[in-house]
Amino acid sequence: MLGICINFPEGYSNTYPNTSYLSFKLFLNETAIERGYEGGLSEESYTWIWSAILNVWHLGFLFGNLLIPVITEKFGRKNALLYACSTSLCSSILSCISIIFEIPELYFVARGAISVAGGITFGTLILFLQETTPTHLRGVSSFLAEVTFLLCTVVGMGAGMDRFFGKNLVVLTAIAILPGFICLFAILPLHETPKYLLLVKNNLEAAKASIGFYYGLNTDKAEVLNEIAKEALDQDEKFSFFGGVKFVLSEAYLRTPYLIGVASLQLVMGLFPMIYLSTEFLEEMFDSETAQLASFGFILCQFLSGIPGTYVVSRFGRRPLLLLLGVLNMFSFVLYVFFDKMSFHYGHIWGNGCIVALCIFGISYGLGLGPISCFITSELVVQKYRSLVQSMMFVSNTFVSLIVSYLTLPAYNHFGWYKEGISVELLHILVPRFTQWRRQEVYVTSGVGMTKFTKPGSTGLDYPDMVKEAVNEALADAKLEYKDIQQATVGYLYGGTCNGQRALYELGFTGIPIFNVNNACASGSSGVFLCKQILESGNADVVLACGFEKMASGSLENMGGKLDDRALPVDHHIQLMADTYGLFPAPITAQMFGNAGKEHMEKYGTKREHFAKIAYKNHLHSVNNPKSQFTKEFSFDQVMNARKIYDFMGLLECSPTSDGSAAAISLLRPLPPSPSPSAPW
Numbered sequence: 001m002l003g004i005c006i007n008f009p010e011g012y013s014n015t016y017p018n019t020s021y022l023s024f025k026l027f028l029n030e031t032a033i034e035r036g037y038e039g040g041l042s043e044e045s046y047t048w049i050w051s052a053i054l055n056v057w058h059l060g061f062l063f064g065n066l067l068i069p070v071i072t073e074k075f076g077r078k079n080a081l082l083y084a085c086s087t088s089l090c091s092s093i094l095s096c097i098s099i100i101f102e103i104p105e106l107y108f109v110a111r112g113a114i115s116v117a118g119g120i121t122f123g124t125l126i127l128f129l130q131e132t133t134p135t136h137l138r139g140v141s142s143f144l145a146e147v148t149f150l151l152c153t154v155v156g157m158g159a160g161m162d163r164f165f166g167k168n169l170v171v172l173t174a175i176a177i178l179p180g181f182i183c184l185f186a187i188l189p190l191h192e193t194p195k196y197l198l199l200v201k202n203n204l205e206a207a208k209a210s211i212g213f214y215y216g217l218n219t220d221k222a223e224v225l226n227e228i229a230k231e232a233l234d235q236d237e238k239f240s241f242f243g244g245v246k247f248v249l250s251e252a253y254l255r256t257p258y259l260i261g262v263a264s265l266q267l268v269m270g271l272f273p274m275i276y277l278s279t280e281f282l283e284e285m286f287d288s289e290t291a292q293l294a295s296f297g298f299i300l301c302q303f304l305s306g307i308p309g310t311y312v313v314s315r316f317g318r319r320p321l322l323l324l325l326g327v328l329n330m331f332s333f334v335l336y337v338f339f340d341k342m343s344f345h346y347g348h349i350w351g352n353g354c355i356v357a358l359c360i361f362g363i364s365y366g367l368g369l370g371p372i373s374c375f376i377t378s379e380l381v382v383q384k385y386r387s388l389v390q391s392m393m394f395v396s397n398t399f400v401s402l403i404v405s406y407l408t409l410p411a412y413n414h415f416g417w418y419k420e421g422i423s424v425e426l427l428h429i430l431v432p433r434f435t436q437w438r439r440q441e442v443y444v445t446s447g448v449g450m451t452k453f454t455k456p457g458s459t460g461l462d463y464p465d466m467v468k469e470a471v472n473e474a475l476a477d478a479k480l481e482y483k484d485i486q487q488a489t490v491g492y493l494y495g496g497t498c499n500g501q502r503a504l505y506e507l508g509f510t511g512i513p514i515f516n517v518n519n520a521c522a523s524g525s526s527g528v529f530l531c532k533q534i535l536e537s538g539n540a541d542v543v544l545a546c547g548f549e550k551m552a553s554g555s556l557e558n559m560g561g562k563l564d565d566r567a568l569p570v571d572h573h574i575q576l577m578a579d580t581y582g583l584f585p586a587p588i589t590a591q592m593f594g595n596a597g598k599e600h601m602e603k604y605g606t607k608r609e610h611f612a613k614i615a616y617k618n619h620l621h622s623v624n625n626p627k628s629q630f631t632k633e634f635s636f637d638q639v640m641n642a643r644k645i646y647d648f649m650g651l652l653e654c655s656p657t658s659d660g661s662a663a664a665i666s667l668l669r670p671l672p673p674s675p676s677p678s679a680p681w
Contacts, residue, residue, distance in 0.1 A: 002190075003148035005183035006081060006125055009088035009176050010118035011152025012159070013095075013111065014272075015299060016172055017054060018279050019160035019292045023169055024050065026604055031102050033610065039617050051409040053108050054276045057115040058402035064119020065394040068127075069244070071120060073200060077128040078192045084120040085187060087113055089180030095173040107173075119398070122374075123390050130378050130386070131193035132214040146371035147306035150299075153275065157299040161292045195228050244388045254385055261377030261393035267326045268370050269401055270333060270361070273408040274298070278358060280409075285343050285351030294355045302362035302370075309367045318376055325369040332361035447478025447665030453629040453658045456551045463495065463550045466661035467503035471546055474663040482507045485665070486540040489515045489530050491523035491547035503548060523547060528664065535668045546663035553657060586646040594649040608648050612639045615653040629658050 017024060028049060029040035041049065064084075071080040091113040098106035125145055133141040159165050165172040191210040198207040207228075211221045248254040278298060282291035313321065339353030381389045449470045451461075467490070475482060490500025500516040517527040524547040531543040568574070573592065577583070581595045600606045616636045622628040634642075634652055642650030 002183075002186055003125065003145040004151065005179050005186050006085060006121050007145070007149040008152045008155075008179040008183070009085075009092060009114050010122065011149045012156035012176050012179075013092075013114055013118075014057065015153045015156030015275055016160035018276055018295055019157055019162075020166040020169070020172060021050070021277075021280055022288065023167055023172075024053075027099065027102070027169060028104055031104055033613065034102065038613065047410050049104075051406055053104070053111060054409075055402060055406040056108060056112040057118070058272070058398050058405060060112040060115025061119035061122070062395055062398040062402060064116040064121075065123060065391050065398055067116075067120055068123045068391040068394075069388045072124055072127060072196075076192045076196050076200075077124055077131065078187065078190055080120055080124045081128065082184070082187050084117040084124065085180065085183045087117040088121070089177065089184065091117065092173070092176040092180050096170060096177065099169045099173055119394070123394055126375050126378055126390065127386060128193060130375070131195040132210075134215065146374055147303070147309070147366075150303040150306050150366055150370075154296075154299050154303045157296050161296060162289065166292070194224065198225065198228050244385070245392060248385060248389055248392060254381060254389055257377045257380035258389050258393055260380065261373070261389075262396050264322055264326075264369075264373030264376055265393065265397035266400070267322075267329055268365055268373055269397070269404060271365060271370070272401055272405045274358065274361065276405065277409060282351070282354065285340075285348045285354065294358065297355065298358040298362045300362075301359040302366040305363040305366035306371070309371065313368050313372060318372055318379075321368045322372060322376075325364045325367060329361060329364040329369055332357045332364060335360065447474045447480065448663065449473025449475075449477060450627055450662035451660045452627040453660035455629065456553050456657050456659050459659065461659070463492070463499065463548045463661070464503045464506045466550070466659065467546055467548050467663070468506040470548075470661040470663040471504070471507055471544065474544070474546075474665050478665045480542070480665065483510055484542050485510070485512060485544045486542050487513045487515075487531075487534050488544040488546070489517050489527035491517040491519070491527040491545070492549055493518060493520060493523055494549060494551055499548075503546075517547075524662070528666075531666050535666060540668075542665065542667045544663060544665050546661065548661035550659050551657040584646065590646040590649060590654060594646045597649065598647065609640070611648070611653065612636060612650075615639045615650075619652065627660075629656055629660075 025046060028046060032041045033039075068080070071083070075083070091110045094110035094113070095107055098104065098110060129141045129145055159172060159175060165175070191213045192201075192206070194207045194210040194214065197203045197210055204225075207225065208221050211219060211224050215221075215224060248258055278295040279288075279291045282294050285291075286294065336354050336357035339350050339357060342350035343354065377393050378386050378390050449472065451466050451469050471482070488500070488504060490503060492499055495518075498516060500514050504514055515527075515530060517523050517530065519526040524545075527545045527547060531545045534540050534543050570592070574583075574588070577592065577595050581591075581598065584591060597606075597611055601608075613636065616634065616639045619630075619632070619634045619639070622631050623633050625631065639650065639652045642652040644650050645654055
């Protein structure tokens with residue numbers, strides 16, 4: 001019970017952001033908008049801010065580790081736990097307050113304070129259990145402490161899911177407060193450890209009382225005291241912290257346990273990126289609910305495997321367990337890399353292999369690798385240097401974990417999955433035939449062009465003329481000729497079959513494949529995406545994506561053809577929309593998009609003002625684009641108060657019908673990419 005209460009703030013607070021990260025993203029975005037940041041945070045800004053919030057834990061944990069030998073030696077093991085748990089409780093309360101009053105900076109500070117306390121309690125709890133448990137039970141007691149940490153991570157991961165408290169950050173952060181109070185009341189009646197009382201305080205009577213409390217009243221106290229005294233060699237010799245570090249590194253009998261502990265913890269260094277980000281990674285392959293369930297399954301496997309691990313760790317030696325489970329742990333990462341690549345190239349069904357790999361990682365950690373790596377050093381070091389060496393080990397590991405974990409999310413968003421580095425290259429070396437599956441990297445040149453967008457019919461131009469103008473501008477911008485284009489996509493909604501061929505024939509007959517893309521409002525982006533896939537497949541080196549529209553004045557209903565003899569593409573959408581929100585005498589397109597906005601409001605708490613700010617921002621941008629159809633700035637109040645077209649949506653939030661065309665040229669660069677001002681997709 002003591003382990004659960006002490007470990008709860010660390011285990012719980014480390015995992016609930018994983019499954020609830022979308023709610024935190026909304027929290028940060030809304031706060032930024034309220035503070036005047038138009039459109040909220042950019043994706044890059046969010047990435048760095050969220051990564052800092054997550055990984056301030058490592059910085060605080062590092063500081064807490066440095067404090068362990070100072071606090072535990074000066075104030076004792078019990079008081080160190082008491083002070084740290086008090087800090088955790090106060091910080092949990094501040095976390096809840098930060099959400100209520102929308103102060104992300106306060107949440108950052110509170111999380112940092114919890115991490116400092118966690119750094120102290122993590123190492124101190126191991127020391128406390130080692131010094132209050134009979135020698136033959138030390139491994140089991142330390143293991144159980146780690147298992148309680150895993151149980152707390154399960155609670156945090158589950159609580160952060162949408163089906164529980166993931167959408168209510170106030171409740172989610174407040175849950176840690178009650179265990180904090182229980183922890184204080186659980187520690188207060190405890191005795192200080194007998195070893196600390198005897199070897200540090202030289203208080204024999206207090207040490208005897210402590211032995212009776214922890215070992216039982218019928219225990220032979222003289223025998224226990226004699227065992228403790230054996231560890232009191234050179235007790236009078238004192239070191240400063242840095243002097244102690246120098247001494248530890250110079251003495252083989254201390255240096256070896258330190259290096260063993262560091263090496264063991266490096267095996268499980270991947271735990272924190274997975275604890276923080278597994279849901280976000282898995283959402284590349286699954287929907288949000290499935291990704292959350294998979295993350296919960298991963299952490300649950302970690303905990304459940306810790307139950308038989310209690311028997312395993314007392315039955316088998318530390319060395320064979322570390323080697324066997326370490327190999328299994330690394331195998332799980334290689335397996336994740338493999339299935340992630342297969343999922344990218346051959347469908348998301350392969351993503352299930354990533355879930356299996358995560359579960360294998362969790363099992364190897366919980367079965368023994370995680371707990372043993374945390375307490376093996378304390379088992380190998382004499383009493384005098386135990387807290388110092390333990391602290392050095394955690395400091396070294398935390399420093400490395402801080403760097404790796406902090407860079408994981410930015411690297412993932414910039415390069416793709418963070419394993420695209422060493423892990424993938426290792427896999428490619430071990431299994432050379434996988435290299436042919438490596439994704440080609442696509443670059444967009446400055447080869448873009450567009451016509452001025454105008455009111456339908458106002459220029460007299462037909463769509464081939466508009467496409468020719470846009471493509472020629474893109475070719476000139478890219479310093480290419482039309483004959484250099486190897487494949488092309490043409491997006492449009494209103495037109496007949498093969499309009500794309502007719503439009504591009506104005507530029508020449510080169511025999512290239514031309515794909516017509518008719519996908520409503522997503523026609524342009526679908527064409528660009530298709531070009532990206534063509535390049536990645538290796539079937540072309542230079543591709544063109546262009547689009548056009550030649551429309552009629554008025555609402556989109558005026559563009560519809562006479563197709564009463566077949567099903568409408570949106571008949572199911574309209575029926576569901578009618579059942580949910582009803583149908584009204586307003587343009588059907590406005591109703592579809594307006595109702596999508598209403599659903600977003602209901603699901604995510606989006607406000608009316610958020611949508612208005614999007615329109616305000618877009619109109620503001622148009623002032624600087626002479627090719628926009630309208631180039632007039634409108635104030636936020638004008639957008640909010642414009643004539644309503646449907647429900648909350650006003651005239652200034654609706655797109656006008658337009659004639660115009662745009663084009664972009666994309667090309668492939670061999671890996672590794674040569675220096676270029678272009679940005680990767």
